[in-house]
Amino acid sequence: MAQTLFDKVWNRHVVVAETETNPATLYIDLHLIHEVTSPQAFTELKTRGLKVRRPDRTLATIDHSTPTRINADGSRPYVTPQAETQVETLLANTKAHGIETHGWDSDNRGIVHVMGPELGATQPGMTIVCGDSHTSTHGAFGAIAFGIGTTQVGHVLANQCLLMPKPKTMAINVNGKLPNGVTPKDVILHIIAEIGIGGGTGYALEYRGNVFEEMSMQGRMTVCNMSIEAGARCGMVAPDQTTFDYIEGRKFAPENFEAACEDWLSLCTDDGAIFDKEVNIRAEDIKPMVTYGTHPGMGISIDSLIPTAQSDADQAALDYMQMTSGEKIAGTKVDKVFIGSCTNSRLEDLRAAAEIFRGRKVANGVTTIIVPGSVITKYQAEEEGLDKIFIAAGAEWREAGCSMCLGMNGDIGAPGDLVVSTSNRNFMGRQGPGVRTVLASPETAAATAITGVITDPRKMGAAA
Amino acid sequence: MSFEPLKQVTSKTLVLPATNIDTDQIMPAKFLSMTTKAGLGEHVFANLRYHADGTKTDHDLNSPEGQASQILVAGHNFAGGGKSIEHVIAGLMGAGIQSVFATSFARLQFRNAINYGLPFVTCQDIDKDCSTGDILEYNPDNGDIKNITTGKTFNTLPAAPFVAEVGAAGGLMNFVRDKIAKGEAIG
Numbered sequence: 001m002a003q004t005l006f007d008k009v010w011n012r013h014v015v016v017a018e019t020e021t022n023p024a025t026l027y028i029d030l031h032l033i034h035e036v037t038s039p040q041a042f043t044e045l046k047t048r049g050l051k052v053r054r055p056d057r058t059l060a061t062i063d064h065s066t067p068t069r070i071n072a073d074g075s076r077p078y079v080t081p082q083a084e085t086q087v088e089t090l091l092a093n094t095k096a097h098g099i100e101t102h103g104w105d106s107d108n109r110g111i112v113h114v115m116g117p118e119l120g121a122t123q124p125g126m127t128i129v130c131g132d133s134h135t136s137t138h139g140a141f142g143a144i145a146f147g148i149g150t151t152q153v154g155h156v157l158a159n160q161c162l163l164m165p166k167p168k169t170m171a172i173n174v175n176g177k178l179p180n181g182v183t184p185k186d187v188i189l190h191i192i193a194e195i196g197i198g199g200g201t202g203y204a205l206e207y208r209g210n211v212f213e214e215m216s217m218q219g220r221m222t223v224c225n226m227s228i229e230a231g232a233r234c235g236m237v238a239p240d241q242t243t244f245d246y247i248e249g250r251k252f253a254p255e256n257f258e259a260a261c262e263d264w265l266s267l268c269t270d271d272g273a274i275f276d277k278e279v280n281i282r283a284e285d286i287k288p289m290v291t292y293g294t295h296p297g298m299g300i301s302i303d304s305l306i307p308t309a310q311s312d313a314d315q316a317a318l319d320y321m322q323m324t325s326g327e328k329i330a331g332t333k334v335d336k337v338f339i340g341s342c343t344n345s346r347l348e349d350l351r352a353a354a355e356i357f358r359g360r361k362v363a364n365g366v367t368t369i370i371v372p373g374s375v376i377t378k379y380q381a382e383e384e385g386l387d388k389i390f391i392a393a394g395a396e397w398r399e400a401g402c403s404m405c406l407g408m409n410g411d412i413g414a415p416g417d418l419v420v421s422t423s424n425r426n427f428m429g430r431q432g433p434g435v436r437t438v439l440a441s442p443e444t445a446a447a448t449a450i451t452g453v454i455t456d457p458r459k460m461g462a463a464a
Numbered sequence: 465m466s467f468e469p470l471k472q473v474t475s476k477t478l479v480l481p482a483t484n485i486d487t488d489q490i491m492p493a494k495f496l497s498m499t500t501k502a503g504l505g506e507h508v509f510a511n512l513r514y515h516a517d518g519t520k521t522d523h524d525l526n527s528p529e530g531q532a533s534q535i536l537v538a539g540h541n542f543a544g545g546g547k548s549i550e551h552v553i554a555g556l557m558g559a560g561i562q563s564v565f566a567t568s569f570a571r572l573q574f575r576n577a578i579n580y581g582l583p584f585v586t587c588q589d590i591d592k593d594c595s596t597g598d599i600l601e602y603n604p605d606n607g608d609i610k611n612i613t614t615g616k617t618f619n620t621l622p623a624a625p626f627v628a629e630v631g632a633a634g635g636l637m638n639f640v641r642d643k644i645a646k647g648e649a650i651g
Binding site: 040163 | 483484486498548554576625
């Protein structure tokens with residue numbers, strides 16, 4: 001019977017099949033852990049006298065609570081002693097259990113969803129979990145990857161399996177030619193605006209069509225990253241030569257690489273396979289996108305007017321954002337710009353932003369911070385001289401981490417600030433109490449930093 | 465906090481009338497760097513319960529009735545906002561909450577609540593027909609919620625067998641360990 005990509009990967013990992021009453025038991029190939037959602041799980045193991053079953057299938061890093069600045073004396077300005085304890089607890093736990101950890105001394109330290117792919121640990125056909133909802137990022141490689149809670153982190157540590165009901169499948173078909181200046185971030189914001197923040201609930205998404213086939217791995221990661229923002233369990237792209245070229249030569253790439261690629265090529269949706277749902281989107285209809293409200297589904301093209309509220313909740317969102325229906329969103333004054341996060345902190349994102357910053361200056365009073373996704377990404381950007389472009393423009397070039405995406409490490413805005421952010425969530429107060437967040441691509445964020453108002457990057461022209 | 469088997473709950477009730485009470489309201493982000501479950505109960509709804517200067521607000525949560533409530537009632541999309549962190553559930557349980565009834569719940573935290581053995585029960589109109597201070601009785605076997613103060617009964621769907629079994633075991637960890645100890649398959 002014709003199968004979807006999701007079905008093929010799922011079936012390879014079923015230990016005990018799902019029944020009418022009980023979820024399936026699924027084998028997990030790769031478990032990524034970080035400091036926020038793992039300490040209580042390790043405590044649970046200790047209380048119960050359990051060991052980590054497969055330390056060799058577990059990888060750790062520190063990202064959420066880590067400072068993105070270094071003091072003059074080399075010390076790290078943690079936001080609270082508690083944040084430092086959290087990081088130290090992760091390092092102690094992984095050391096005690098023999099888990100490979102990319103801590104302060106590793107060039108691979110960084111946002112957990114940047115680290116996995118950079119190490120080549122993220123591979124097609126895998127099941128990948130992490131105590132973090134943006135684990136869906138790894139689906140870009142044709143893996144089933146999803147976020148789990150701390151109790152489940154404890155489970156996977158203890159037995160490398162997870163109980164899970166099988167989600168339904170949904171194809172998101174985007175075909176045609178993307179207009180110039182439209183980025184992967186715009187594509188996913190368009191998709192979420194179209195299907196809604198609950199549109200993917202209960203589904204595993206497969207992104208299909210020539211737009212994704214032609215997209216780089218970094219772009220595919222940006223798209224899959226935000227699958228969760230549509231409520232989906234995970235999002236996937238079928239592996240192809242682009243995927244293989246990315247993985248080849250990385251630390252965890254399979255030894256017999258050709259044989260692995262041959263197997264991975266079989267991980268595609270068969271002709272005639274039936275999805276539970278299909279959504280068709282014309283690439284030509286997608287424009288650069290920004291959000292105007294307080295969830296990622298409240299997105300519009302940057303050249304459009306702020307919509308009229310359809311409900312009390314919509315109006316409350318507009319009130320919080322201090323946005324007025326019927327006015328243009330472009331031209332809205334901003335206070336801060338953040339370029340980073342597991343959505344948009346990879347080398348391509350930084351290059352795209354640098355192209356706009358090159359030879360220009362950040363507008364007066366607009367604090368702009370650029371946070372690479374990993375130490376390696378930082379070094380690569382510096383080799384290309386991107387850091388010099390950012391600094392010359394008046395932006396801050398920081399150390400790797402999650403930073404202002406959720407502000408756990410103290411990188412936050414001031415109450416009332418409007419922040420244009422390349423991250424994934426624009427909830428009330430996420431980037432600090434009272435902070436208003438507008439989600440956008442690195443290109444739009446950079447153009448906005450230059451002008452000080454929300455700006456369509458296609459209108460920037462050549463630098464002076 | 466201990467993982468107790470799911471049982472009948474009878475308690476005073478605290479009603480939070482708002483919809484979309486998100487995880488940031490239940491457990492503000494600054495407490496997410498805590499590495500133990502102990503003490504999280506003190507921080508539940510911290511921004512509703514305390515002024516910026518640390519003094520208590522006059523929110524119902526601080527009233528004697530709020531303090532005595534083991535049942536929380538809310539509207540749509542309780543515990544929404546996308547975060548998967550369990551500090552939210554551990555905090556509610558740490559504060560003595562034994563059941564939450566709402567007109568709907570966010571999925572990630574609904575799953576976490578199952579894994580902790582904390583009943584998250586979906587019940588239409590529960591927020592309209594209960595007041596803070598009412599005494600409610602929840603029977604997990606048949607799903608009935610009885611408002612003893614007003615005499616009104618709400619029928620909810622009893623938990624699915626798997627969920628009920630996890631609840632009866634006192635959370636997912638206990639459930640799986642029991643199964644393994646007995647040599648039973650989980651599926």
